[in-house]
Amino acid sequence: MTKYAFAFDAARCTGCKTCNLACKDYHDLSPEVTFRRVYEYAGGGFVRDEKGCLTNNVWTTYVSMNCNHCENPACVEVCPTGAMHRDDQGFVSVDHDRCVGCKYCEMACPYNVPSYDAELGQMRKCDGCSERVAAGETPICVDACPLYALDFGTEEEMRKKHGDGVWLAPLPSPDYTKPTTIMSAAKNSRPGGTHEGTLANPKEVR
Amino acid sequence: MGMDTPKATVSRRGFVKGATATTAALAAAGSVALDDLFGHAEIANATEANQEGEGEKVVQGYCSCNCASRCPLWFHVKDDEIQWIQSEKKEWDPEVPESKFRACLRGRSVRRWINDPDRLSYPMKRVGKRGEGKFERISWDEAIQTIADKLKYTYDNYGPEAVYWTLGSGVYAVTGRPIGRLLGCTGGYLGYYGTYSAAQITKVAPFVWGTKTASTPAAIQDSDLVLCMGWSPSDSMMGSTGMSKHGYNWAHEVNPEAKYIHIDPRYNDTIANTDDEWIPIRPGTDAALVAAIAHVLITEGLLDQEFLDTHTVGFDEHTMPEAYQGKNMSYHDYVMGLGYDKVEKTPAWAAEITLIPEERIVKLAHELAEAKAPFVGQYYGIQRRSNGELSSMAVSLLPVMVGAIGKPGTSTGLDVGAYSFSLPWIGGTNPCKTQISIFSWADAIDHGERMTALADGVVGADKLSTGIKFLVEYGGNCFTNQHSQSNLAHDILVDESKCEFILVFETLMNDAAKYADILLPDIMRAEQMSVINDGWSGDVASLTFGSPVHTGERFERRTSYDVCADIAEAMGVRDEFTEGKTQEEWTKSIYDGAAAKDPRMPSYEEGYEVGEFHYRNPDGYTPALKAFAEDPVANPLKTPSGKIEVFSEKLQKIAETWELPDPRDVIAPIPLYTPGAESYEECTDELPFTLTGFHYKSRTHSSWGNVEVIKQACPQEVWINTEDAAELGIENGETVSVFNNYGEVHIQAKVTPRIIPGSLAIPQGAWRDADMDGDRIDKGGCINTLATMHPSPLAKGNPQHSNIAGVRKIG
Missing domain, CATH: 3.40.228.10 (Dimethylsulfoxide Reductase, domain 2)
Structure with missing residues (x-):
């Protein structure tokens, strides 16, 4: 069966968060449940001369990230009920007939992707808009991005268009779970595994 | 009461591929048949778009706030409720990849505003102290009669210079600001010049x-x-x-x-x-x-x-x-x-x-x-x-x-x-020729009779004859929230001996609505038929022909046009106001007038056939x-x-x-440097920072300031440089107090290298949240709580980016 993949091009992302809010609109999510998050990673600082004038090497990069629909999803591995699963198209999603809301998946996922929905008493997460994909559409976040920083298609197509992708800071190493999302760097992106900056918006993304 | 919206709901939607280089050049050369403009048109109705579920329709609308974009939106509606919002389905210009028009996070979230449980639904009158926010439901008849009586009383006792409406920039449509036309018909009003955006x-x-x-x-x-x-x-x-x-x-x-x-x-x-x-x-x-x-x-x-x-x-x-x-x-x-x-x-x-x-x-x-x-x-x-x-x-x-x-x-x-299409808005003639700066209304309530041309920028008269006694606010949240020095504005507004009557017409119980004597429930533009041109859209001009997402009225909300027509009737000037036209007929006649002068524009009927129309600058740029x-x-x-x-x-x-008694206020014949009032030169040990505002992705001015999903994604924050924060022991994400001589806000700190040391920045438009009978601390983090009402020297405009402030940890 054809496997799908997302792609993200940091060079086009302005951190506008339309992806997040379009997803919230389409899936009717509350403020507490978020399927797509935008990381603001910033660093650098200032040097003052004798007059107090400033030179700087400040930089900021935004990384938009939904579920990476990993090849070795940690969430699936720890799920005690089998609710969390990866289908043959590569989408990792929650079977709401089985989820008991234990939050093990949230703890295990290095990207903090699954969110607990207090109203449902269950976990929720991005399922790649699999219904839209089945109808020949792209996921809503991809369809919404005003800057065309997001892309979606078969894994083969995406690799052809975007290459193998790179590991971007501040994300954890792809070695743990083997994400399928292909990320491309902006000019001031920092390579994954480096710690030059800090996550500027922890409250928004955790 | 009737709503002047079309009976038929437009569920057909289509895409006009605006001018390609060839057709655009034809249009630029002179008159051109619409067939040429539509030469590359590809009309696809909603069913063909393969996007509709059972019983679902797609309704064309647009984002109607005062943003520089004015993006088209497509509402998926089922059981008369918006389900979700869609982007443009195909490239509007088939020759340009990635040319689908896509709204930002705000446009994608307008359903939350339209369906906000705190929407105003009935006409109300104030029952508590002014500004306290206590109201009681009344009938439309009582509301209209009260407004008309107060307006007559104001004209009889003070004359037209005592009547004023503040700019409401939150409603974009060719019929979006009927208040000026109404007050022009009823006897005139004190006008304004300039805008809060670009007064200077x-x-x-x-x-x-x-x-x-x-x-x-x-x-x-x-x-x-x-x-x-x-x-x-x-x-x-x-x-x-x-x-x-x-x-x-x-x-x-x-x-x-x-x-x-x-x-x-x-x-x-x-x-x-x-x-x-x-x-x-x-x-x-x-x-x-x-x-x-x-x-x-x-x-x-x-x-x-x-x-x-x-x-x-x-x-x-x-x-x-x-x-x-x-x-x-x-x-x-x-x-x-x-x-x-x-x-x-x-x-x-x-x-x-x-x-x-x-x-x-x-x-x-x-x-x-x-x-x-x-x-x-x-x-x-x-x-x-x-x-x-x-x-x-x-x-x-x-x-x-x-x-x-x-x-x-x-x-x-x-x-x-x-590069734009030009569409005029519903207007009229104001028999009163006196004007003040857009930023001067609070002064004109407080001491209008002392305001002069040379000291206060009064235009059309040497001085004002009276203070403002009858104040209208429509769709702008512009009393305290979007004006400056909110605490002083509050004190001026609550004094009933100064402004004797306040009418507010809004969709939500925002900070302005709290000061109403009569409070009226408006209908969102997405809920009525509505036509608009592009905002500030680079080198592509656009038109959007919006249709109502809901059928019929909800609760007792009414269009501002119909309400103004009824007020005009109670004042004996209905025919002067309406000229016998419904809102839709006004929209059409305004549009037809513009289209007659502009060969690039489709006819009104063609516009509604396709929903939206885009047109690239034939010269590439101008x-x-x-x-x-x-x-x-x-x-x-x-x-x-x-x-x-x-x-x-x-x-x-x-x-x-001109009279400029404050030496900080400088008018000069050349663009020299002067620090101006509230500059860094005035910083003290207690107030060591300059404080500027900026436009935030989460809001257009105060529009969307109520939408919880956006507030979660984009918290209201004061930006403070990492070095400054370290000195004050402030950590990223903690709530701090920012204060000056005008007020105090409590707000989350964004500790970041992204702002110059020595300065703070607070994004404008957050909804105020202050106990005005208590400590007056604004927990909503509205920058105007900290901004001065002292106007700029020439434009008498709003200097909302010139502030000094201190910041401290709380507790």
Whole structure:
């Protein structure tokens, strides 16, 4: 069966968060449940001369990230009920007939992707808009991005268009779970595994 | 009560591929059959779009707030409720990949606003103290009669200058502001000039430039130096109908070779993810930077002297107006220390003011002089200050000094232009010719009878005859939240001996609504038929023909047009107000009038057939003042001399005659540097920071300030530099107090290297949340709680970016 993949091009992302809010609109999510998050990673600082004038090497990069629909999803591995699963198209999603809301998946996922929905008493997460994909559409976040920083298609197509992708800071190493999302760097992106900056918006993304 | 919306709901939607290069050229050449315009049209109705579920329809609408984009939206509606919002399905221009118009996070979230459980649903009258927010439901008849009685009483006792409506910028549609027409018919009202967005530059630019004009942003494709002076489209024009996609970011992709430099107190979102250079500048000191650049250009012989001699007045002594020659009053003499303050404006002088190192200023002057086609983009943050008139005109001198006007790839540095369709709005004639600045209404309530032309910028009369007694606010949240010095504005508004009646017409119980005596429930534009043109959309002009998402009325909400018609009837002037037309008929007649003059525009019926219409600038972009640059004698500007008046005799006359008792308020004939009121020079040990505002991705002014999903994604924060925060022991994400002489807010701290040390920044428009009978601390973090009501000197405009403040940990 054809496997799908997302792609993200940091060079086009302005951190506008339309992806997040379009997803919230389409899936009717509350403020507490978020399927797509935008990381603001910033660093650098200032040097003052004798007059107090400033030179700087400040930089900021935004990384938009939904579920990476990993090849070795940690969430699936720890799920005690089998609710969390990866289908043959590569989408990792929650079977709401089985989820008991234990939050093990949230703890295990290095990207903090699954969110607990207090109203449902269950976990929720991005399922790649699999219904839209089945109808020949792209996921809503991809369809919404005003800057065309997001892309979606078969894994083969995406690799052809975007290459193998790179590991971007501040994300954890792809070695743990083997994400399928292909990320491309902006000019001031920092390579994954480096710690030059800090996550500027922890409250928004955790 | 009837709603003047079409009976049929437009569920068909389609896509017009606007002009391709060929059809656009035809249109530009003269009249053109619509078949040509629609030559590449591909009409696909909603069913074919394969996007509809069982019983679902797609309704065309648009984002109707006061944003620079005005993005089209497609509402998926089922069981008469919006289910979700869709982007454009296909490229509007089949020849341009990735040309689908896509709204930003705000447009995608408008369902939350429309369906907000706190929507106003019934007409109400105040039952508590004014400003307390206690109301009781009344009938529409009682509401209309009360309004009419109070209006008659006001005319009888005080005359039309006592009647005023504040700008409500939150409603965009050709029939979006019927209040002015109503009050014009009922007897007149005190008018306003200017806008909260651009009061200072709009007032001053005609003196220097004749009109405020700038090249459209696609000019960047032919530029080799892009200088963004407070221009951040990724913060303020975000949707893909805005310049973020169709201007700056696009240009960045087609012209990666150009040098992009941003001069801004903040490392803004337009810089993020690029390797553009950020030159942080102390807020409000742009005119000092320009003077120092001028100093380098003068002393190193890098000016375009020929351009200055033929196209400007007063840069040099030899082009000064006769009456002012021999007085060292030229800009050159200001810069070289021969006139005015007699201080030489060296880069070393400016470095201490701007905090930009001397050598970087010198290099900037060299970069400007060496560029073949510098594109200077200025936006309104620079002018929204106590010295904004002078700062904004100084910035516009940058391209002038090197003769980079009217040529490919250049701009005026006055603004960033847009290619547009022009649609007038419902208007009328106001028999009262007296006007005040848009920012002066609170003063005019408090002490209108003491306000004069020379001291307070009253226009059309030497002085006001009365204070404002009858105040209308419609769709703008502009009493406390979007005005300045909110606590003082509150005190003025709650005093019933001053303003005797307040009518508010809103969709939500916002901060303005709390001050109403009569509070009316409005209908969102998405809930009624509504036509609008593009906002500020780069080089693509657009029209959107919106239809109601719901059938019929909900609760007792009504359109502002119908309500105004009923008020007019109670005042005996219904026919004068309506001219026998419904809102839809007004919309159509306004549209038809515009379309008759513009061969690019489809007919009204064709517009509704397709829902939206886009049209690319046939010239690629429009360079400002091309004809003037080529031949200034044959194509003069609308200034007295026909040239760029670097020295304006008219401004000098104003400087000589207007009353400006506060020495911080400076009007000058040349764009000199003066710090203005509430500048860094006034900082103290207690208030050591300058505080500026900016436009935040989460809101358009205060629109969307109530939407919880957006507030979670984009928290309201005060930006504080990492070094400053460390000194105060403030950590990222903690709630801090920001305070000054005008008020105090509690707000989350964003500790970041992205702001110049010594300055704070609070994004404007957050909803105030203060106990005004208690501690008055604004827990909503609205910057206007901290902004002064002292107006700028010439425009009498809102200086909301000129503030000083302190910050401390709480507890």
